[in-house]
Amino acid sequence: MLDLGVSAEPVWPDTTDWETLATRAAAATLAATAHGEWVTLPFTAEISVRLTDDAEVQLLNRDYRHKDKPTNVLSFPMIAPDLLDAVANTDDGEVLLGDIVLAFGVCNAEAADKGITLQDHATHLIVHGTLHLLGYDHQGPAEAEAMEQIERDVLATLGIADPYRYDHDDPNEDED
Numbered sequence: 001m002l003d004l005g006v007s008a009e010p011v012w013p014d015t016t017d018w019e020t021l022a023t024r025a026a027a028a029t030l031a032a033t034a035h036g037e038w039v040t041l042p043f044t045a046e047i048s049v050r051l052t053d054d055a056e057v058q059l060l061n062r063d064y065r066h067k068d069k070p071t072n073v074l075s076f077p078m079i080a081p082d083l084l085d086a087v088a089n090t091d092d093g094e095v096l097l098g099d100i101v102l103a104f105g106v107c108n109a110e111a112a113d114k115g116i117t118l119q120d121h122a123t124h125l126i127v128h129g130t131l132h133l134l135g136y137d138h139q140g141p142a143e144a145e146a147m148e149q150i151e152r153d154v155l156a157t158l159g160i161a162d163p164y165r166y167d168h169d170d171p172n173e174d175e176d
Helices: 018-031 036-040 054-066 081-089 104-116 118-134 142-157
Strands: 002-008 044-052 072-078 096-105
Touching: 002 018, 018 036, 018 044, 018 118, 018 142, 044 118, 054 072, 054 096, 054 104, 072 081, 072 118, 096 118, 104 118, 118 142
Parallel strands: 002 044, 044 096
Antiparallel strands: 072 096
16 A cells, blocks of 8 residues: 655645645556555555755755755655565565655746646656655666656556656756
8 A cells, every 4th residue: 555645835836636646646656667566465655745845955955965956856765776675575564665855946947848737747756756766767878768668658647748758958957
């Protein structure tokens, strides 16, 4: 089972049910990976999603990635990728996969630049962040393409267009 908690700062529009959006994105991502069976096993996989402002994300990005600027999404996995296969054998019935943090200003500006809704862009970033929690990365071209393909597939199941139809050479894009 997936247990997803969302905390949203007031800068994020309260007209959207962010918890439902995030849960739907993370569950679809989980289902599209080798860990899809987790939703049927008798343990709980927990993910925390924080929707906050650019200043908080800039501090986290500076402190954890040594990049003193805001970015759209940060992921903080709690389980090393090589230990993910043992997660279903947890003794206490629950495991914290990690945290995903989104910056409103960056996300909102990117959505506007791409001509998409903030909700669709946030969904994409939560999918992206969930993949990081599951051990996926995009350090090399092959890893990036594999991760992007999963994102495309997941977003298609959610009725969201391919986010990578945009220029890959955008120097302002810093998804992580």
